[in-house]
Structure formats: C-alpha cells, structure tokens
Amino acid sequence: MAILAGKKVIIVGDRDGIPGPAIAECAISAGAEVAFATTECFV
Amino acid sequence: MDLQNQARIKEITEEAGGENIVVLLGAAEPDSASIAAETVTMGDPTYAGSLAGVPLGLKVYHIVEPEIKEEIDPAVYEEQVAMMEMVLDIESLAAEVSKMRQEGSTF
Numbered sequence: 001m002a003i004l005a006g007k008k009v010i011i012v013g014d015r016d017g018i019p020g021p022a023i024a025e026c027a028i029s030a031g032a033e034v035a036f037a038t039t040e041c042f043v
Numbered sequence: 044m045d046l047q048n049q050a051r052i053k054e055i056t057e058e059a060g061g062e063n064i065v066v067l068l069g070a071a072e073p074d075s076a077s078i079a080a081e082t083v084t085m086g087d088p089t090y091a092g093s094l095a096g097v098p099l100g101l102k103v104y105h106i107v108e109p110e111i112k113e114e115i116d117p118a119v120y121e122e123q124v125a126m127m128e129m130v131l132d133i134e135s136l137a138a139e140v141s142k143m144r145q146e147g148s149t150f
Contacts, residue, residue, distance in 0.1 A: 003065060003110060004111070009065050010065075012066065022069070023123075026115040026119055035055050040045050
C-alpha cells in the first residue's frame with residue numbers, strides 16, 4: 001500500500017540537508033497533499 | 044524542533060487526524076533526524092515545546108528512505124534530492140528515523 005498517496009504530509013526540511021520546498025515537490029509527485037512545510041536550521 | 048513548528052504540527056494533527064498524516068524529514072544529521080522523529084511520535088524529548096509529553100504517534104520517514112524514494116517521480120527526486128543524497132549518510136538517517144517509527148508510531 002502506498003505510504004504517501006492521498007495523505008496529508010507535514011514536512012520538516014533542513015537548511016543543511018533537504019529543504020522543505022524540495023521535499024514538497026517530491027511529496028506532490030507521489031500524490032500527497034502538503035499540509036505544512038518548513039525548513040529548520042538545526043545548527 | 045522549532046517551538047512554533049511543534050505547535051503547528053499539533054494543530055494540524057488535531058484537525059486532520061493522525062491516521063491521515065505522514066511526516067517527512069530532510070535533516071542532514073542522524074541525531075537531528077532522530078530528535079525530530081521522536082518529537083512527532085513520542086513527544087518532544089527536550090520538553091521545551093507544545094509536543095512535550097504529547098505522543099502524537101505520527102508516521103514519520105526521512106525523504107531518503109528507500110520506501111519513500113520509490114514512490115516519488117524519479118525525475119523530481121533527481122532534481123530535488125539526488126545531489127544532497129550523495130553527501131548524506133543515508134543508512135544512518137534511515138536507521139534512526141525507522142527506529143523511532145517502530146518505537147513510537149501508532150498509525
């Protein structure tokens with residue numbers, strides 16, 4: 001069963017890793033709806 | 044995890060229902076991925092934010108985990124993630140997040 005398709009995703013990206021908008025593009029391509037996306041700075 | 048983000052995540056989960064939500068992480072370091080994953084499953088381990096003592100039990104993955112990667116359009120993944128994937132410790136990131144998911148995810 002698909003993990004992302006039809007789900008609402010909460011995205012916590014990382015400025016030094018994968019940022020929120022990049023993850024959002026990926027999630028949308030998998031059929032998910034972005035409920036919230038942010039990019040944190042963990043340093 | 045950022046305190047405002049914790050509050051927002053709690054709010055969205057209450058509105059949408061935890062069973063309908065998947066959290067995706069992009070953390071560069073396994074330690075920060077682990078803390079973020081723990082925060083959305085068992086609660087904020089630093090006891091600083093609104094998720095302190097609040098076990099949301101959400102399903103959480105790192106964007107580079109194989110089961111997530113295979114659901115993403117390969118062209119989009121290549122454009123958005125592939126470059127960083129080369130410098131990240133994929134195995135450790137996946138191990139930390141999946142450990143928290145197994146221990147704390149209730150969905």
